[in-house]
Amino acid sequence: MAYNIAVIPGDGIGTEVVSAVRPLLDEAADREGVSLSYTGFDWGSQRYLEEGSMMPADGVDTLRGYDAILLGAVGHPEIPDHVTLRGLMLPIRKRLDQRVCERPSVLYEGVESPLRGYEGGDIDFVIFRENTEGEYADVGGREHQGFDHELAVQSAVFTREGTETVVRAAFEAASEREENLTNVTKSNAQAYGMVLWDEVVADIAEEYPDVTVERLLVDAAAMDLVRRPEEFDVLVTSNLFGDVLTDLGAIIAGTMGLAPSANLNVDGTAPSMFEPVHGSAPDIAGEGIANPLATVLSGAMLFEHLGEAAPAARLRETVQEQLADPNAPRTLDLGGNAGTEAVVTDLEARL
Structure with missing residues (x-):
């Protein structure tokens, strides 16, 4: 080919x-x-x-x-x-x-994680990040620039179709790996877009009964990626949260260079x-x-x-x-x- x-x-x-x-x-x-x-x-x-x-x-x-x-x-x-x-x-x-x-x-054999006590093979997970909408949607604007009452509005956009696409990809990966999926959200504070996200995850989970689903708020996920990274397999999350958590994932696996x-x-x-x-x-x-x-x-x-x-x-x-x-x-x-x-x-x- x-x-x-x-x-x-x-x-x-x-x-x-x-x-x-x-x-x-x-x-x-x-x-x-x-x-x-x-x-x-x-x-x-x-x-x-x-x-x-x-x-x-x-x-x-x-x-x-x-x-x-x-x-x-x-x-x-x-x-x-x-x-x-x-x-x-x-x-x-x-x-x-x-x-x-x-x-x-992935923490490879021969690579040292900054997290003490971990060896090659202990850390191996993949994050599926929504990539075209969410918090990176180009929706918003600025008004009254240069004045004390200047304001900026930035809106996050979550569509059912876009969310379904990344969530389904994550479930497919989980079904081929260790059948564990972590849904990372912040629906306690973002009661519209993130609640829709959680509903989509719950709907699609019914199609994958063999996949165990854990739900974490993003602040708890950031803590647990450091505290218990060996327990994660597949994570799915929004555009902004995925951007942050994947950098964290790279570092706990040794270096951004991998x-x-x-x-x-x-x-x-x-x-x-x-x-x-x-x-x-x-x-x-x-x-x-x-x-x-x-x-x-x-x-x-x-x-x-x-x-x-x-x-x-x-x-x-x-x-x-x-x-x-x-x-x-x-x-x-x-x-x-x-x-x-x-x-x-x-x-x-x-x-």
């Missing part, structure tokens, strides 16, 4: 990790009889600084013709984050109907997008020391979504093998002193 992949390296270390990892993805694909062809798009903060927009007006439509999208990272210290996010990532997620964000957190993600169009009507969670990290950009493993694992998710289980498994197994080897090169976030290229070179030798 041959697949056409749109590549948006983006900003900061995004360009470095994507450049380093692409040959590894090609090799994993080749060994399993799969081929990838890439089209690169230099969209991002530099384009914004030069032309006033993160991507061209027809950018999202251009992406529709590809089988998948690989994104490096977005963000620049000279541009407010809401500008970069709303100028690139959110339009792609929304207009390509990527309603489900899937973010696994956190992949998938922005999924579950209907197959448009391409899905895969990206490391770590961001553009401008403080280390250009130094060649960024951890490439989150991008490698995002590549594994990309292959899996395309139905190519063999290269996905090969990449994951290679990462696991490297992390378990105390003599393997490691980047600074994993306690080593190796650079990006050294880690990728070692992975290539292990494929």
Whole structure:
């Protein structure tokens, strides 16, 4: 099989990790009889600084013709984050109907969690985050700017269809894993959108009688992810809560440098997008020391979504093998002193 992949390296270390990892993805694909062809798009903060927009007006439509999208990272210290996010990532997620964000957190053998007493295999859960509406809906506005009575209104939007989409994806995953699902909400304080959310979870739970459902308020969930992370399997939550909890999940599993993600169009009507969670990290950009493993694992998710289980498994197994080897090169976030290229070179030798 041959697949056409749109590549948006983006900003900061995004360009470095994507450049380093692409040959590894090609090799994993080749060994399993799969081929990838890439089209690169230099969209991002530099384009914004030069032309006033993160991507061209027809950018999202251009992406529709590809089988998948690989994104490096977005963000620049000279541009407010809401500008970069709303100028690139959110339009792609929304207009390509990527309603489900899937973010696994795995504590691998050989990786130390900041939570004492945990070892590889103890922590292994996945968070399903609603990805196109909720608290990130572009509904609201500002009035009377510059005056003492200035105000801002930001509305969260929860649709039954959007909620059902991510909740059903989470139940499907739970039924294939350990049959445990945690619904993370805040319906005691948000009595409309979040109550609808809880009702949808309860309705869909009836279709999955073998899945045990736990309900947690988001503040309790944040506490329990630290207190008892080994008990979680699949969590489902809203856009904002998912954004926060997945960063927490990445850190308790060792480092943001191991956190992949998938922005999924579950209907197959448009391409899905895969990206490391770590961001553009401008403080280390250009130094060649960024951890490439989150991008490698995002590549594994990309292959899996395309139905190519063999290269996905090969990449994951290679990462696991490297992390378990105390003599393997490691980047600074994993306690080593190796650079990006050294880690990728070692992975290539292990494929």
